[in-house]
Amino acid sequence: MGPMVCLTALAALPAGAATPALEEPIRLPAQSVPPGQAVTLTLPALPAKPGKVILLRLRAVIRTATVAGCNYNASLRLNDHPIGRYTAAGDERLVGRDPSFEFATGHEGTSFPALAGTALMMLFAPDVNQGDAATKDGLGATFLLDITDIARGVDGNTLTLRNNLKEALPGGFGDLVVEDLAVGWADRAALPQPPTAVPERGALADGITVGNLRLSQGKAGGFALRVAEGVELLVETTVGMKGDAPSLLLAEDGVPGEGAPKLRVGKWGPAGYRLEAAWPALRLERTLEIGDGLVRWKERWTNTGDQTWGVPFRHRCFLRGEAARFWVGGSPENASLASSAQNPTLYLDSPTRRGHGVGITAESDWLRLLMWLRARAGVGELYSETLALAPGKSIDFELTLTPVRDGGGYWSFINSVRRRWGVNGTPMPRPMFLGYSLPKGEGTPAEKLRRALGHLGPITVVLGPWQRLEPDARVVTAGKYPRLPEGAPRAPGACPDLDIDAWLTLQHREAYWEQLGKEAAAIRAACPNAQVMQMMHPSMETVYKPLQDRWPIAQDIIRTAAGEAFEDAGYSKAWLYGMVEKDWGVLYYVPRPGSAYLEELLKGMRRALDQYRLDGIYCDEFSWAYSQRGYSRYDYSRWDGFSADLDADGSVLRLKCDNAFVTESAQLRMLHEVLSRGKFFLGNGASALRSVNSLPIQRFIEGGNGPSNMGFGHLSAVPLVLGNLGDETTRRGVFESVRLCLSAGCIYSPMAVNLLLEGPDNFVCKLYPITVRELGAGFVIGEERLVTTVSGSYAWPGRAASVRRYIYDADGNLQPVAAPRKMAARQKLDVKVPDKGLVIAEVVTK
Structure with a gap:
């Protein structure tokens, strides 16, 4: 049996790995860059030298009073070329440390990328020494970057340091502090290698070969899949909340270690294996079978005990003898994701045979919703820290292993999943502007509309107000809520004059409906090229909290672990301003099957589509599944049968209901209202359920969340990225965002940038119509x-x-x-x- 080396055993690796001394170092002065500003430094020519690499060294933090987390708050450019995570050859640019890090304290089990496609992960810290000490590797503020591929050997170089913070932090903090800044050369052979956690495992004697694939089942419980000469995936399993829990099902033929379950292993048909692993109160049944050029992996977890148990399973995957390059949830920039239901994939690429590897896909909805993903030091994990089973209950998962042997890497893998899932074929017929801008100057309203939109060719415009939420919030913030007559009994709370009965007639919304109808009619009359849609939110409502039980939808409120109504303080303040001090808030509801809230949503949709003849609906936050597990994801007032909060030992603390699951029928009914009328639906966030994936709709990912999130859209019909990123005020800025989206295999979807675009052949409108055939790094091929x-x-x-x-x-x-x-x-x-x-x-x- 090989050594039990596990993912977070990296914490035990030596901290502060030695970095090579720079030859002929060019030292630059320390810098302090204020928020939103940049500094450009001049460097001499940096000629290539045989056997040498050119390295940029710096230590940097965002200055704060104390150590306080991290974010992508610094960008570097050499000769106006972004210094991103990978070199032109596809190698890691960061030298001498792992591409991701963990905090020394806090954020337990979460890894953060040190360097993304366009930015560096900056720690918030008082100085660079405390920044270094804040991470387990002792290098939190230290960056040694290979710039050989972008340095100029003649005519000199320029280095630009930008602070990505938009404004100063409270107390005057927020400067980007850069020290120990230097450029020089180093022997390529002397470069320190990043740490690896890939374990050594013995060969597996038994195997089944079908075509180019060889599937092997280890006697110690794990298994392996050889996809090409020299490329072999190994999969091991354990149960435990901690990442350093030793693997219990090992991908080898040795005797299982201490604590391992009782195993039974045998053949499963002519091309597969079956395994049963039994713990004292838990059983795993797994089948593996080669077919149609991939491996189908099915498993059932069963609680065989007499009480509800947490089941924090962990599947670990790695390539034999080498540290794979990972794509986590559709991006090589992600180190860990607490949720990746929108792109439930983990791809491992061979560093020695680039473009060859294996993609793992969670096929079943519950696995998509329960699983977490992470990758570090050559080992990936697909695991759950939120699964519990009642006595005698089971849960079934299905996964697939897709081999990639054509050199296309992740892109070959994800395109094969798209074909298998049938998501190609739904067209995005025209650009969809989320709002629009009117030109300044003279002119009638119709003339201004024509100048704003009439020149763009076929387009769609999404109009406000948000159904329900926005009209209510406007009335409240204007102080125009209905008031009680003098002498009437007062309302509780900070607005004692509120006439709750009058408010709940919802008559105040009528003016906003009328204005929507007038605006839609005006756009259609002035711009026959434009279609019109309305926006809505499926959960947020403006509510007077002391009387929240009076709302007809009160039973559909989302409850927190403390039993309170869920409210996001930031959104309450953004919508209601000072009225939050008078007991108003934005509360969250869930449209469960048959609920009053669902009927309220459907009623509003029908009115927009029928009475005002709008061309479609845009719905925000439509999947209820995000890359994190907080916010409105869970309702603690009931249990869905699987979701739970577990303590550090895996025991159940609280049971809860996943709103991404319980809203499936609501999502389908809402889509039916649109599709049955032959109209268009656009959702914010990609689908998290196969039933929704299969429908002819479109979704976008918000670009403002960063390039690493764009891959969440790779299993949408057209992987759209909303243009709330970069410079939205200039045409060149919008163009750079279009290119950035394409770098992630995605199509830009515009905000209100209509006045920056010239004619119907501009670089935004010409992206459409498109029906996707293939995605790639820097391109999208459509019909x-x-x-x-x-x-x-x-x-x-x-x-x-x-x-x-x-x-x-x-x-x-x-x-x-x-x-x-x-x-x-x-x-x-x-x-x-x-x-x-x-x-x-x-x-x-x-």
Whole structure:
């Protein structure tokens, strides 16, 4: 039996790993960069030298009074090139430390990326020494970066340090403090290697070979899948809340260790294995079977005891003999995710055979909702810290293992999942502007609308107000809620004059409905090219808290672990301002099957679609599943049969209900209201349930949450990213956001940037219509068009057609458009993209 090396055993590795001394160091002065500002430093030429790498060294923190967490608050550019996580060759740019870190205290079990695609993870700390000491590796503030691929050997270099904070922190803190800043050379062979937790395991004697796949079941309970020569995935399992709990089912033939369950292993049909593992009060039954070019992995966990038990299972996966590069939830930037239901995948890529590896997909809804993901030091985990089973109860999971042998890496994997899940084929017919801006100056309302929207070609505009929430909040903040007559009994709380009976007639909402109808009619009259939708939220409501039980939807409130109505203080203040001091708040409700709240939501949708003839509905936070498990995710007033809070030993503290699960029927009914009318639905956040995944709708991921979240949309019909990111005030800023979205295989979905765009052939509107065929790093291939920032030869359009190219330079300027080119059915399209530009090739249909 091999050594039990586990994921968070990294905490025991030596802290503060030695960094190589720089040769011929060019030392730069320390910097203190205020929030929202940048400093550019001049460097001499940095010529390449045989056997050497060029390294940038710095220590940096965001200055605060005490150590207080972290965020992506610093960006570096060399010669205006972002210094991101990976070099041009795909290697880790960070030298001498693991790409992710854990805090020395707090945030137990959570890993944070040290470096993302465009930013550095900055610790909040009083100084760089305390920043270093705040992480288990002792290097929280230290960055040693390989810049060999972007340094210029002639004409000099410029280094830009930017503080990404938008404003100063309370007390005048928030400066980006950079010390020990230097550039120099080092021997490539002397570079320290990042720590690895990949265990050594013996060979497995028994195996089944089908085609190019070999599946092996270890006598110690774990298993292995060889996908290519030199690339083999090993999977092990344990039960426990701590990441350093030793694996109990090992991927080898040795004798199981202390605490291991009783095992029974045997063949399962001609191409698979069956395993049963029995603990004193828990049983795992697992089958593995090769078929259709992948491995289907099914398992059932059963509580065989006489009380409700927590089941904190942990599946660990790694490549034999090498530290895999991971894509967690659709991004190589993620180190850990408390929830990844929207993209329930973990991909392991071989560092020695790049583009070859294995993708793991959670196929069943409950596994998607219960699982957590993380990857560190070459070992990945798919696990749960929120599962409990009642006596005699079971839960079934299904996963698949998808081999990648064509060199396409994660992109080959996720495209195969998209095809298997059937998510391709639903078109996104036109750009959908979340709001719009009107031009300044003279003109009638109709003339201003035409100047704002009429030049953009076919578009959709999403209008406010948010159904229910916003009209109520406006009335409250204006102090225009209905008041009791003099002498009437007073209401409890800080608004004793509130006439709750008059309020609950909801007559105050009528003016907002009328205004919505007028605005929609005005847009249609002035801009026949524009469709109109309304926005809604499926959970947030403006409520006077002392009388919250009077609301007809009171029984549908989300309850916290303390039994209180769930309220997010930030959103209450954002919507209600000072009225939060007068006992008003934004409370959260859940549309359970048959609930009064669900009927209220449906009633509003029908009115928008029928009475005002709107073209569709946009719904915020539609999946109830996010990358974290707080906020409105859980309701503690009931139990769904599986979800629970567990203590450090895995014992059940509290039972709860996952709103992402209980709202399935509500989501389907809401979608039916839209789709049955032949209209359009757009949701915020990707689907977390297969039944919803299968419907012809569109979803976006909010770009403001960062590039590492964009991959959550990879299993949506069209992976849209809302443009609430970057510079939204200039055309070049919007263009850079379009390119950033494409770098993650996604399509930009605009905010109110309509006045920055020129004509229908602008770089936003020309992204549409699109029906996705394939995603890639820097491109999206659709049936109607190819959108790319990557020069190359593309097997597109795949049929005889005429193709017109739209070429945009680095500022988003459209170059002269040539005549369409006729393409034969099997002819490849050669594309040359301008530096930092964009090419959109479109099938000509007229």
